[in-house]
Amino acid sequence: MRYVIIGAGAVGGTIGVRLAEAGRDVTLVARGAHLDVIRERGLTLRQPDSEVTARLAATDGPGDEPLPADTVLVLTVKSQDTAGALAAWVDAPVAGGGTAGERLPLVTAQNGVANERAALRLFADVHPVCVWLPATHLDPGVVVANGYPHPGMLQIGRYPGGADDTDRVIAADLDAAGFVAPVRADVMRWKYGKLLSNLGNGLQALLGGDIPDELAERVRAEGVAALAAAGIACTTPEEEKVERGDLVGQRPVDGEARSGGSTWQSLARGTGSTEVDHLNGEVALLGRLHGVPTPANVAVQRAVRRAVRERVGAGAFPLAELEKLIA
Incomplete structure (x- = not known):
């Protein structure tokens, strides 16, 4: 799987850097000064027992090139920014034909419970995540993650219910990145x-x-x-x-x-x-x-x-x- 982290703040930055450190292909989506610093110097993740600066691909939105068919879109913007993010990515072309909304899984790793319904209007394959991940993003290019001994627990399933192989593959990648990632058929509960x-x-x-x-x-x-x-x-x-x-x-x-x-x-x-x-x-x-x-x-x-x-x-x-x- 390749991961596009839409919103490289506290939660998205932690997930993105940890996945990249575990050898996964990661692209960060950010904006403003935060994006500028990531492009120039990388994204620094400070943790209780380590600090790493990851030089990752970074963008402010979909490019002209089609997304690989094995891409997972991970939505980590705050809920008030969900509508704009969905609109920006739903019609992005995918290699082999079709659009992101038709073909790619969308993971909603966000607080609140309204994002999934909004996403399902545009994306056919929505995977909610219950996020327990204590992290902070205040300065451009820096995320501080206080979780220990694991950086966070990310429970994943399908929306409106159930779980599938996509959930299990994503959970395995999150486990490899150091998270606790149970697959839950009742993730919305x-x-x-x-x-x-x-x-x-x-x-x-x-x-x-x-x-x-x-x-x-x-x-x-x-x-x-x-x-x-x-x-x-x-x-x-x-x-x-x-x-x-x-x-x-x-x-x-x-x-x-x-x-x-x-x-x-x-x-x-x-x-x-x-x-x-x-x-x-x-x-x-x-x-x-x-x-x-x-x-x-x-x-x-x-x-x-x-x-x-x-x-x-x-x-x-x-x-x-x-x-x-x-x-």
Whole structure:
């Protein structure tokens, strides 16, 4: 398999460099200063016990040449960028005829649960991944991955359900790259469980590490109630803890712990958008569809959007203002 990593940030950069170090053919897709540095100096992956700079092929989108027929497209952009990425790649030609949307597997290694449905509108062969991979991308050309002893757990299956030989081949390549990569026929159940965990991403982005327990519990409880009302199955924290065990923990890199999660990183980098409307917003959507109040999740959405508009720094949103929005 050849891998095109669409979004060489924290998750995509870690996956791409590790696959390349395991001898797989990898092309990174990035943009702006990050792409410039990768082209000039390579992508540096800093980990608890090593640092490597990989000189990999890098591009900002599909080229004029047809993609090899054994290519796997790995979508690792944040959910708010999914539509643009799908549109850019769906009609890319494939050697031997046809397009990427018709012939190539698309792996959605992303937070949230809406990417797969959006992808299936355009791509015939969609493979969700439940991503447990603690990594950070703040500076161009650098990704810091704190996962240890394995860099991450990447559970893969097919959408809407089941698993096939493509999943097993990709999982074997991920295993060879040092990840824990179980094949799951019920991978979306794991992704919905991960969604509940990700509901705290917005709180962390707003408040930093000083999150009141009762607020975190309320945000999650609304998510649990919304999924239950919708009849959507999800994993439990206890089940997830047993699955991860001691396989994927976190260790400092160069004496520094991980700064913050994906939404925190978006605010810290000033990217101008976040994935909050695809995380807490998913709970708000389900709540509205099934008659479940979700005021805390809606407030987190509003507060994060305000933080983006007003350029509020990561962790610097006033708790009192968030509480007003909830009330």
